[in-house]
Amino acid sequence: MSLFPKRTAILVGGGPAPGINSVIGAATIRAILSGSEVIGIQDGFKWIMRGDISHVIPLTIESVSRIHFRGGSHIGISRDNPTKDEKFLENTVSSLLRLNVDKLITIGGDDTAYSAFRVEQVANGRVRVAHVPKTIDNDLDLPGTISTFGFQTARHLGVEIVKNIMTDAKTTSRWYFVVTMGRKAGHLALGIGKACGATLTLIPEEFGNKKIKLKRIVDILVGAIIKRMSYGRQDGVAILAEGLLEKLDPNDFELLMNVEKDAHDNIRLAEISFGEILKRRVQDRLAEFGLKTTIVAKNIGYELRCADPIPFDMEYCRDLGFMAAKFLFDGGSGALISIQDGRFVPMMLKKKIDPKTKRMKIRMVDVKSEYYHVAYRYMIRLKAEDFDDPHELAKYAATAGVGLDEFRKQFEYLVDDSEVEHIGDDGIAHEKVEAAPAKKATKGH
Template identity: 50%
Template structure:
């Protein structure tokens, strides 16, 4: 009797724990008499109809990979220009390979693909998704994190802790940009856990477009406030997604901005956000007569393929096990999640908005969790514009109190949308 085939495909950028899902899916499926193959190179292989680009998976091959970073199946995040036409090739390739069950591993883009495949397969392929992204922007039940996030935050905190000590030792500021296209979960998680001086995320600016000046003024205000406290150093964590809110024309005045040839989106990873902000703020501080020593850097690629911490190792074992158990019970069209100690399935239809796009979980800036993070940041607040503090800050900036207030007080006001 021919064994039914389970296929695993990884989409999007790397995240710690991918191999853990591959391992647990393979072991559980084989233990239930299924054949397991991995699609090498992600969806790009399927879009190109590459039927030979597969890897037979065995228990011996995957039994110890769950503690390692990266992906033995590799991954890709390329979407072909003619996606509608190429999708027919993808679906035909899956059917030609005799795939009965498909496990997808990825973020919101991969979840969209899984939903699309499941709809178009019309029952011929059962599809289940496992949520992977260090951005932590998939809305999971109970606010639980996506796999990979906890490891990325853990590694990021270690890096930032070292940078904070260097900042103190050398008397300098570091501007560190982190990954997070749509949201600030990773930046906030790293900043809050490391005790960074200031963390800036897209969600704190509810307006559709944000001027670069508002961001630079926020950081400049933090530097002045630190100087008033007798500290000439600090670390600012900046979520890269803030650049998507900048006016491209304004951004182009600082640095040439490239857009992806296929998606048309700004290539956030190519924008040297820290460098742009450093140049503007150094000039701003210089105009006030304030000497500054600022270093810009990015962290992100260092986090994506790190070996998973025990949290993500256990988490991905649960997800892989749950994925196969769900499929073998006849399930399809759902994402696997862990909620209150139980492995559950969340239907794809609950993950999409009215336009058919995958919903994104943003940082709730009205939550106590975010307010707790804000409480430990050093940034200008309402009380800083009272006479005693205002005079101190104005003196450091070589401005009159009235001029300082005019320059910075708008930062604490909620914009009208």
């Protein structure tokens, strides 16, 4: 028998998300009640992948019993990637064994999930691993409408911010371009925009698998501004998912040339002033029509990541933390922890890893769903039906100070050249969105 008791370790990787501390607290309490010591590995994989085991703290029931109310991470976080080098993976496993750890709970997104998968492989039964899926992007491959933890809090607080921005926009007769987090998928942007009733929301999924020109995004925004002006409104709020940047044609990527990448080779999108770039391009494009409007670029994301979790995420994350510990003490390993219909369902990591990307499979917004269709119908933007209605089109052309043919030449490609299939009012996916029966009802948004 070992002179030293076996330990359970918890670490957090990736970016912050509301609810991390709820997972840590619940998992710690459950493990201690099962007779295990618990340690928190500070700063994710940063130290242990280099063989440094000095950055750990003991976790006790007393120290974690109230941390579920708070945002951030009680044990820190980092994006350091142990899968970059086999030596880092070996160091990680040997560090855990030196710490007498035989159970590891990782908390993180797709990159951390892959790291957990590889650590479990290299450990080869010596360390059991469970992964708790975390991201405010809501893009991990969970079934149905199950949220990743942190998403609901981020959306809730994002809505509060945008609600105030919308009031400011109307009061001051200006436009806001609000860029939200969402590296690959537009769940957070759409969730905020739909709940707020923002003027329009642009997400990468609406452009399918193809790359797009920056001009296309600019013209969608310009078209929306012109359409809004034709209704007598000088204000609006556009919600833009940061993942639109990764949809850009490579020829437009010169603006990204000197941007730093993280340890998982992801471009640090938050360091790109996407809103400011669009603001300048849109104002230049409007000037071609003799139009001018005040535009304010606003980034929201860091304000959401370390917020105190709302009750939904507090409860949800405590369930996840409890079940992660229980799963390991019941002899399980190598699974992503999920709660489905109120029941614990372990999802094996090896089945969730995309063999091409070496990351967890990504869940995208389904633009053929009624969920997206409702959001799209409420948006103020140029749509296929606008080019079939001479009266409406004449208003837009007059606002832009050009003839009908010229307006078509400038903007009709946005709806004619689209590969996106939107759901029409008959509930069927179409290349173009069919006209809505009550088209004018959206003017006041």
